[in-house]
Amino acid sequence: MKRAFATALAAAAIGFAAPAAAQQELKVALVLPGPISDGTFNSAAHQGIKAAEQKYKIKVSIQENTQSAQIEAALTRYAREGYAIVIGHGFQFAEPAKKIHKRFPKTWFIVNTAKVAAAPNLASFDNRWGDAGYVAGAVAASVSKTGTVGHIGGIPVPVIQEYQEGFERGAKRIRPDIKVLTAVVGSFSDIAKGKEITLSLIERGADVVTATGNENVVGTIQAAKEKNVMAIGTAFDSAALAPETIVTTAIIRMDVNIDMAIGLVSSKKIEPKNYLLGFKENGVDLAPYRAFESKISDANKARIKQLIEDIKAGKVADLPKIR
Amino acid sequence: MDQIFFVGLVAAAFRLATPLVFAALGEAISQRAGVLNVGIEGIMLVGAFAGAWGSAATGSPWLGLGVAIAAGAAAAAVHGLLCLHFRVDQIVSGIALTVLGLGLSGYAYRLTLGSDRGVAIPSFARVDLGALGELPVLGPMLFQHHLLVYVALALAPLLWWFVNRTGWGLAIRACGEEPAAAHAAGIDVLRVRWGCVLVGGALAGAGGAYLSIAQIGNFVEDMVAGRGFIAIACVVYGRWNPFGVLLAALFFGAADAAQIRLQALNPDVPYQFFVMAPYVLAVGALVFVSRRSRLPAALGRPFTPPR
Numbered sequence: 001m002k003r004a005f006a007t008a009l010a011a012a013a014i015g016f017a018a019p020a021a022a023q024q025e026l027k028v029a030l031v032l033p034g035p036i037s038d039g040t041f042n043s044a045a046h047q048g049i050k051a052a053e054q055k056y057k058i059k060v061s062i063q064e065n066t067q068s069a070q071i072e073a074a075l076t077r078y079a080r081e082g083y084a085i086v087i088g089h090g091f092q093f094a095e096p097a098k099k100i101h102k103r104f105p106k107t108w109f110i111v112n113t114a115k116v117a118a119a120p121n122l123a124s125f126d127n128r129w130g131d132a133g134y135v136a137g138a139v140a141a142s143v144s145k146t147g148t149v150g151h152i153g154g155i156p157v158p159v160i161q162e163y164q165e166g167f168e169r170g171a172k173r174i175r176p177d178i179k180v181l182t183a184v185v186g187s188f189s190d191i192a193k194g195k196e197i198t199l200s201l202i203e204r205g206a207d208v209v210t211a212t213g214n215e216n217v218v219g220t221i222q223a224a225k226e227k228n229v230m231a232i233g234t235a236f237d238s239a240a241l242a243p244e245t246i247v248t249t250a251i252i253r254m255d256v257n258i259d260m261a262i263g264l265v266s267s268k269k270i271e272p273k274n275y276l277l278g279f280k281e282n283g284v285d286l287a288p289y290r291a292f293e294s295k296i297s298d299a300n301k302a303r304i305k306q307l308i309e310d311i312k313a314g315k316v317a318d319l320p321k322i323r
Numbered sequence: 324m325d326q327i328f329f330v331g332l333v334a335a336a337f338r339l340a341t342p343l344v345f346a347a348l349g350e351a352i353s354q355r356a357g358v359l360n361v362g363i364e365g366i367m368l369v370g371a372f373a374g375a376w377g378s379a380a381t382g383s384p385w386l387g388l389g390v391a392i393a394a395g396a397a398a399a400a401v402h403g404l405l406c407l408h409f410r411v412d413q414i415v416s417g418i419a420l421t422v423l424g425l426g427l428s429g430y431a432y433r434l435t436l437g438s439d440r441g442v443a444i445p446s447f448a449r450v451d452l453g454a455l456g457e458l459p460v461l462g463p464m465l466f467q468h469h470l471l472v473y474v475a476l477a478l479a480p481l482l483w484w485f486v487n488r489t490g491w492g493l494a495i496r497a498c499g500e501e502p503a504a505a506h507a508a509g510i511d512v513l514r515v516r517w518g519c520v521l522v523g524g525a526l527a528g529a530g531g532a533y534l535s536i537a538q539i540g541n542f543v544e545d546m547v548a549g550r551g552f553i554a555i556a557c558v559v560y561g562r563w564n565p566f567g568v569l570l571a572a573l574f575f576g577a578a579d580a581a582q583i584r585l586q587a588l589n590p591d592v593p594y595q596f597f598v599m600a601p602y603v604l605a606v607g608a609l610v611f612v613s614r615r616s617r618l619p620a621a622l623g624r625p626f627t628p629p630r
Contacts, residue, residue, distance in 0.1 A: 035429060035544045037437040065429070065544075150587075156594065183586045186598030190548035192342075192538050196335050197583040203331040204587060215543040222539060 026058045028085045028262060029078035031071070033092065034188070035064050038214045040236040041254075045089045045112065048255030052262050072096040079104035085265050087112060087258065091157055097122055108270060110261045112254060113159055115322070119272045125257035126159070128278035129212075130320030131311055132250040133163035135279075135286055136232045137170025138307055140208040141178050142300040143230055143247055143292075150181040150201035152220050154188040154213020158323040163212050163234065163250075165320035173318070174303070181206055185216045194219025202227045208247070210234060221245060230292075237287045247296075249287035256283050276322065280312045326460065332580045333464040337472050338538060340576025342367065342530040342547075344475040346554035347561070347568045348482055349526025353399075355486060355563055356519035357499040357621040360402050361417030363527040364551025365424020370395040370531030372428035375444050375542035376435055384447045384536045388471075388529065391536075395528015396521045398424060403520040407513055410625040421551070429544040436542060446540035447471065469537040471529070478526075479569035486565065495519060499619035502626040512626050527551070556605045562616045571608075578604050 028049070036046040046062070053060050061083070066074050071093055078086045079100070087110045088097055094116035097109045101122040111124040133151075140149040151167050153160040168180045181201045185194050194216030198209055202223065210232040211220035217234060218241070224231035225245040233239065233249030256277060264270035277283020286308065289296055310316050346363050353360050360366075373394030378387025398420065405416040436442055447469050455466040486492040494515050497505035502512045530550075535542045553575055560574075561567030578601040586597045 035433070037433050038543065181587045182590060183583060184594040184598060186594070187548050189543060189545040191541065191543050191546050192339075192534050193548070193579070193583070195539060196339060196580070197586075200331060200335065200580075200584045201587055203327055215546070218541060218543065219539065222541070 024057075026056065026085060026262070026266060027081075027083040028052070028058045028060050028087070029083045030060065030062045030087045030089065030258075031066050031074050031078070031093065032062065032064045033066055033068075033090045034214055036062070039238055039241075040217050040234070041214050042089065044236045044252065044254040045087075045258065048258035049087075051255055052259050055259070056262050056266055058262060068092050072100060075109065076100055076104075079107040079109075083107055085110060085262060087261065089113070089254075091159070094124065108261075108265050110265075112257055115274045115276075117273045121272060123261070123270055123272050123275065125261055125275045125277065125283075126322075127252045127254070127257065127283040128162075128276060128319075128322070129159040129252065129284075130162035130166035130322065131278050132234070132252060132284045133166025134170035134173075134311070134316070134319055135166075135304065135308060136163075136210055136234070136248075136250040137167035137172075137180070138174045139170075139248055139286075139304055140167070140210065140230075140232055141171040141174035142303065143296060144175075144178065144208045146205045146207045147175070147177065148179040148181060148205040149208040150183070150198070150204075150206035150210070152194060152197055152201065152209065152211040152216070153182070153184050154194070154211075154216045155186065156184055160212045162320045162323055167210065169318050169320065170307075173307075179205070185213065185219075188214035188216055191215050191219040191222075195223045198223035199227065202229055208232065210250075233287070239287060239290055243291045246290075247292045248289050251285040251287055253277070253283050253285055256281070278311070279308055328584060330460055330464050332577070332584055334467070335580035335583075336573060336577035337465075337468055338576070339579045340572045341469075341472045341475045342533045342538075342550050343554050343557055343572035343575055344478070344569055345471075345530030345533060346527045346551060347557035347572050348475075348478055348565055349523035349530075350554055351558045351561070351563055351565060351568050352482065352486070352495070352526075353519050353523030354558060354622055355499045355619055356495045356516045357502060357619055357624065357626070358403075358406060358516050358520050358523075359413045359417065359623045360399065360420075360520065360523055361414055361555060362398075362402055362420025362424065362551075363417075363523070363554055364547055364549065365421040365427075366395050366398045366524050366527040367531035367534075367547045367551050367554075368424040368428040368545070369398045370528030371535040371546055372432050372531075372542050373528065374532030375535040376431070378446065378536045379436060379442050379444045382445055384445050387445070387536050388532050391528045391532035392525045393528070395531065396525040399520050399524020399527070402524070403517050406625065407516055407520070410627070413623050413625075425545060428542075432542055432544060444536065444540055444542070447537040469533070471533045471537050475533075476569070479565045483565040496619075498626075499621055502621050502624075503629075506626075506628055512628065516626070527554075530554070553601075553605065556609060559616065559618075560605070560608050560612055562612070563619065575601055575605065 034042040091114040094114040198220040211217040235252040370391040374391035377390025405411040557571040560571035582597040
């Protein structure tokens with residue numbers, strides 16, 4: 001027992017010593033607009049940074065619930081404290097990062113879900129939300145019986161507009177006569193209104209609904225569950241919330257964004273540009289059908305699979321423009 | 324306007340109005356006694372969390388509601404302590420309570436329910452009113468709601484009777500209008516105000532719990548999303564009269580229910596126009612109403628009993 005302990009200790013000592021000598025520990029800050037418990041946008045980033053913590057030699061600090069007015073101060077503080085990477089999670093971090101990045105040349109500023117970039121140390125990672133919406137729309141049109149589907153956006157920021165545009169076009173690709181209803185909650189956290197607005201679309205005949213945003217998405221899933229219609233999740237795979245309701249999820253792999261950012265800075269290969277990740281780069285994905293595996297025809301499944309392959313190969317002409 | 328649209332709109336109006344009715348009636352009672360509480364947004368959040376937590380912990384939404392009411396009163400007690408005991412400015416205390424409620428409910432959620440995503444939160448089922456619920460048109464509009472919706476509707480006449488027709492109600496009004504005279508008449512002004520602040524908090528807690536354990540069956544941070552402030556507008560709009568407050572809350576519920584429906588029907592009109600419509604109505608109504616209304620004379624003014 002004693003010897004085993006000593007061996008373990010020695011192994012641990014070697015294990016710790018070797019990489020520390022080879023590579024210094026990177027300090028990484030993640031600044032979030034909302035709570036890590038939101039079950040979607042912020043949870044996804046949190047999951048990503050946790051995974052990166054295992055994979056890379058990094059020390060992580062997370063700040064949650066950062067209001068727009070506090071962003072500049074938060075980014076500045078981390079840069080001043082010598083963080084090698086400061087990640088702002090959300091397009092609202094783009095302008096503040098652009099304003100201050102030059103003052104801290106030793107820090108890499110990374111903005112997630114934005115398209116900002118500037119030499120020498122500002123890069124951004126974004127996902128092809130429009131492509132995700134396109135595939136979600138195709139799935140919705142394949143499973144809809146009423147011929148009416150709906151999308152509910154929290155607040156129409158660019159990625160949500162792209163998703164909506166993709167959703168409409170993807171649905172029409174499968175079924176040109178489909179009716180796509182859309183509405184906006186006007187808030188990311190108003191789950192009750194998210195639910196009400198979804199109920200109003202279901203009243204108008206929608207039997208497949210999807211939503212983008214933060215917590216408002218949960219309200220949409222709830223409404224679908226209550227009214228026995230189908231839902232397509234977005235961003236974060238939360239099928240466990242309502243396994244009988246959620247057909248699949250158009251996953252935005254924000255963990256891949258974060259992993260890539262940290263990896264590129266670690267290997268000093270990062271460039272001050274916008275990295276746009278789609279199906280091909282694994283930045284967007286479609287979750288398994290799970291409980292709906294048996295309810296979707298093989299022909300439809302093959303059609304969706306082919307569509308994703310076509311998108312990867314660049315063969316789909318009407319994918320939404322990146323805004 | 325077709326039938327599906329209208330039936331859906333009326334039903335949604337009641338659902339959207341209910342948290343406002345609870346919170347606004349509580350605020351009205353508090354203000355009638357002379358205590359302005361602009362922190363009900365925070366209290367509602369505390370109530371929403373406490374309801375979800377209590378319901379998950381005990382397995383009963385009723386006990387969850389009880390926890391929410393107690394937590395709402397406890398949060399309001401902070402306001403009472405600051406304003407009535409330490410005579411802090413009521414607006415400042417209320418704003419502090421808003422921020423405190425947001426942080427506290429979010430943090431407590433993460434320590435408890437948030438760290439265990441699989442936990443089920445038992446929620447109120449809709450009441451089954453039998454034949455009434457089966458009625459065409461009227462059934463879905465009026466008789467398929469949660470019990471709390473009817474409780475909220477019944478509270479208004481009850482409070483009206485209490486405030487206008489009972490001795491206690493008279494004491495409350497006296498404390499809000501002429502606390503010195505009330506004191507001279509032998510009324511313990513601070514005790515009456517304490518009671519009204521706690522009742523106001525309890526009702527705001529119930530309003531928050533309606534969101535978490537009746538309407539949604541879940542808690543998320545900041546889920547009250549400004550309803551606490553609309554409730555304060557309802558009090559002014561309803562001229563401190565429980566019936567007026569009820570009507571104001573139903574009006575806002577209907578306005579919101581209408582805007583979310585009109586949005587989907589008019590995709591070419593910018594969505595901001597619809598989302599802001601209820602708030603524009605609120606501001607417009609306040610401008611119009613406030614010219615003719617008279618608030619409780621001693622509202623917001625601390626009272627020290629002469630020795």
